[in-house]
Amino acid sequence: xxYILLIYSDSSDxxxxxxxxxxxxxxxxxxxxxxxxxxxKMAGGDALEPVSTATSxxxxxxxxxxxxxxxxxxxxxxxxxxxVDADNLDEAIEWxxxxxxxxxxxxxxxxxxxxxxx
Amino acid sequence: xxxxxxxxxxxxxxxxxxxxxxxxxxxxVGLVRDFTLAEDALQDAVLVAxxxxxxxxxxxxxxxxxxxxxxxxxxxxxxxxxxxxAKRNELKVLAELDAATHTAPTEDExxxxxxxxxxxxxxxxxxxxxxxxxxxxxxxxxxxxxxIARAFLVPEPTMAQRLVRAQRKIKKAGIPYRVPPxxxxxxxxxSVLAVLYxxxxxxxxxxxxxxxxxxxxxxxxxxxxxxxxxxAPDEPEIQGLLALMLFHEARRETRTDGSGVLVAxxxxxxxxxxxxLIARGDEVIxxxxxxxxxxxxRYQLQAAISGLHATAPTFAATDWEEILxxxxxxxxxxxxxxxxxxxxAAASFRYGPEAALESLNELVTETDLATYxxxxxxxxxxxxxxGSLPAARDAYRTAITFxxxxxxxxxxxxCLATLTEAA
Numbered sequence: 001x002x003y004i005l006l007i008y009s010d011s012s013d014x015x016x017x018x019x020x021x022x023x024x025x026x027x028x029x030x031x032x033x034x035x036x037x038x039x040x041k042m043a044g045g046d047a048l049e050p051v052s053t054a055t056s057x058x059x060x061x062x063x064x065x066x067x068x069x070x071x072x073x074x075x076x077x078x079x080x081x082x083x084v085d086a087d088n089l090d091e092a093i094e095w096x097x098x099x100x101x102x103x104x105x106x107x108x109x110x111x112x113x114x115x116x117x118x
Numbered sequence: 119x120x121x122x123x124x125x126x127x128x129x130x131x132x133x134x135x136x137x138x139x140x141x142x143x144x145x146x147v148g149l150v151r152d153f154t155l156a157e158d159a160l161q162d163a164v165l166v167a168x169x170x171x172x173x174x175x176x177x178x179x180x181x182x183x184x185x186x187x188x189x190x191x192x193x194x195x196x197x198x199x200x201x202x203x204a205k206r207n208e209l210k211v212l213a214e215l216d217a218a219t220h221t222a223p224t225e226d227e228x229x230x231x232x233x234x235x236x237x238x239x240x241x242x243x244x245x246x247x248x249x250x251x252x253x254x255x256x257x258x259x260x261x262x263x264x265x266i267a268r269a270f271l272v273p274e275p276t277m278a279q280r281l282v283r284a285q286r287k288i289k290k291a292g293i294p295y296r297v298p299p300x301x302x303x304x305x306x307x308x309s310v311l312a313v314l315y316x317x318x319x320x321x322x323x324x325x326x327x328x329x330x331x332x333x334x335x336x337x338x339x340x341x342x343x344x345x346x347x348x349x350a351p352d353e354p355e356i357q358g359l360l361a362l363m364l365f366h367e368a369r370r371e372t373r374t375d376g377s378g379v380l381v382a383x384x385x386x387x388x389x390x391x392x393x394x395l396i397a398r399g400d401e402v403i404x405x406x407x408x409x410x411x412x413x414x415x416r417y418q419l420q421a422a423i424s425g426l427h428a429t430a431p432t433f434a435a436t437d438w439e440e441i442l443x444x445x446x447x448x449x450x451x452x453x454x455x456x457x458x459x460x461x462x463a464a465a466s467f468r469y470g471p472e473a474a475l476e477s478l479n480e481l482v483t484e485t486d487l488a489t490y491x492x493x494x495x496x497x498x499x500x501x502x503x504x505g506s507l508p509a510a511r512d513a514y515r516t517a518i519t520f521x522x523x524x525x526x527x528x529x530x531x532x533c534l535a536t537l538t539e540a541a
Contacts, residue, residue: 001292088294089244090302111291 002043002112003092004083008076009105011050028100036082036095045082076106083112131171134180135164139260140345142184144232147239147295150192153257153285159192160184233258234349235296237342241310242293249284250313251320256281258345259338269335270320311359311417314343318363322370336367357406358418364399365424368392380529384433396428419448438468455485456492463496471503491520495530502537511537 015021036042054070070077079101086092089109096107139160146156163184177183240253252270255261261269267277287293298306321335343360350356372386403421407414414422423444430436445461458481466474478497487493498513514534521527 003292086292089242089292090294090298092292093244109291 001088001092001114002083002085003089004081004110004112005045005092005096005099006078006108006110007080007082007099007101007105008108009079009101010075011077013104014101025100032098032100033082035098036084041084041086041091041095043083043085045080047080048078050079051077079105125172127172127175128168131168131176134171134176135167135184136260138181138184140233140236140258142181142188143257143260144236145185146188146192147236147257148232149189150196151295153288154282155192155195156188157257157285159188159195162191162195163188233345237310237346238298238306239288239293239295241306241313242288243305243309244291244293245284245287247313247316249280249287250309251316252277252280253284254313254342255317255338258342261338265334307353307355310346311355314339314346315359315362315417317342318366322366336363336370339363340367352409354406354410355415355417357402357409358415358421361399361403361406361421362417362424364395364402365421365428368395368399368428374525378525378528379532380525382529383427388432391428396425400425400429414447416448416451419444419451423448436467438464442468455481455487456490458485459487459490459493459496463499466500466503471500475500475504489520491517491526494520498530498533502533507537 015025033042033045036045051070054068056067056069056071058065058067082095082099084092084095086095089111092109092111096102096109099107101107143156143160146160147153150156150159166187167180167184171177171180237254237258240257241250245253248270252266255266255269256263263278263281264274267274270277317335318339321337321339340360340363343356343363347353347356347360368391369386371392372388372390373381375381399421403418403425406418407422410418423441426437426441426444441464442461445457445464449457449461459478462474462477462481465477475497478493478500482488482493494513494517498510498517501507501510501513511534514530514537518527518530518534521530
């Protein structure tokens with residue numbers, strides 16, 4: 001089963017760029033991504049630009065309405081994601097717990113929908 | 119219309135089905151890997167069973183009979199389903215089921231017990247607490263949705279919805295059907311024990327409603343814990359929880375008087391406590407403590423405390439020294455204000471109410487117990503025993519405003535009335 005691991009965090013909790021803590025955080029991501037790739041369970045993933053760059057789009061009555069900002073204005077924002085190919089939820093949780101951001105943020109684990117009509 | 123007075127034969131059939139439900143459903147879930155399908159198929163099989171067994175008698179191996187019949191019903195349901203919407207997984211299951219049916223076990227062949235993986239699935243931490251409780255009672259306990267809804271005082275459609283949502287999440291989120299591997303075992307076992315304890319507590323001290331004990335939930339929790347203890351005999355915390363339930367159960371009848379009002383431990387009729395259950399609890403906890411020495415878990419510590427109360431010949435002869443030592447260890451594992459509150463109440467019988475009032479004052483300034491009914495009830499009792507009657511009356515009145523359980527409220531009102539008469 002494929003799961004998306006959505007990485008949420010409050011930017012004020014994140015290590016400040018240029019500090020030693022930030023260097024370690026970055027390195028930990030490198031290690032994590034390397035381990036996930038090596039395990040053969042990595043099915044995708046990327047980091048996102050900050051929410052200040054986000055644009056929300058809705059179509060209402062045939063009209064496209066574009067607004068500045070993310071869909072939900074909350075403290076914890078989506079900062080990146082991985083897609084893992086795991087045997088079950090327990091395995092997906094195990095990977096999620098290893099994402100460095102899990103130490104101060106939240107990782108949401110969502111199964112990807114399977115359309116398997118033949 | 120439904121028969122309002124079931125024949126003895128019908129009643130026996132119902133008891134057998136209830137007894138076998140958990141094991142049969144566990145086996146079916148293992149086979150079809152789908153909760154909803156397994157349950158629907160078992161329902162179909164039960165309908166056939168009620169009808170057939172009523173007329174022809176109960177088969178020698180009702181479990182094998184139910185599994186076999188339900189397996190055929192599951193195949194029927196899958197065949198009907200796949201015709202319209204062929205899904206790869208279901209076709210695979212169907213093929214496996216067909217193969218399994220052709221090499222079906224004979225009636226006396228032992229069927230592997232699948233309840234252990236099932237209980238871990240039902241109590242998976244990815245499910246909401248309420249969902250875990252409901253699913254465990256439905257799947258392993260064989261309680262109907264109506265019974266569970268009544269026990270938890272929610273409308274039946276709400277409970278049905280909760281169960282459906284939980285089953286759907288298991289399937290869609292890929293919650294595994296297995297006994298967790300060793301690295302996950304402690305966390306997952308905690309979750310299972312917490313669910314069983316929640317069920318027992320809900321029956322033992324109803325938080326709302328008319329009666330303080332809802333015996334059927336206690337019985338069910340006890341039965342499930344006994345089963346779990348048999349399935350994992352080397353786990354002292356399961357034994358600890360079992361002993362704790364046995365001690366509570368032994369005293370259940372004396373916890374309320376004839377009119378359903380709570381009776382304080384001090385005033386309970388010790389002669390009416392179930393000595394057989396106490397002896398059993400005592401044996402279970404002793405064995406568990408030996409296994410886990412020198413670091414017993416929290417359920418074992420609670421059981422040991424409960425056991426000291428249950429085996430004390432009189433309230434005055436209770437071994438408070440030992441109980442306080444156990445509370446100290448419990449607080450190390452579970453540093454909650456509630457554990458401290460209970461320890462303070464116990465200490466008051468060893469060191470007097472005045473000293474306890476001081477500790478209680480410290481506790482309430484450090485923690486957030488001001489809306490917690492037992493805090494005010496304990497405060498009232500300590501004030502009463504220390505001779506501060508007006509303050510005690512105030513504390514009882516506050517305690518009454520924080521309870522929505524009728525039996526508890528009547529108990530507190532009675533305490534208050536006694537104080538008012540004495541004044």
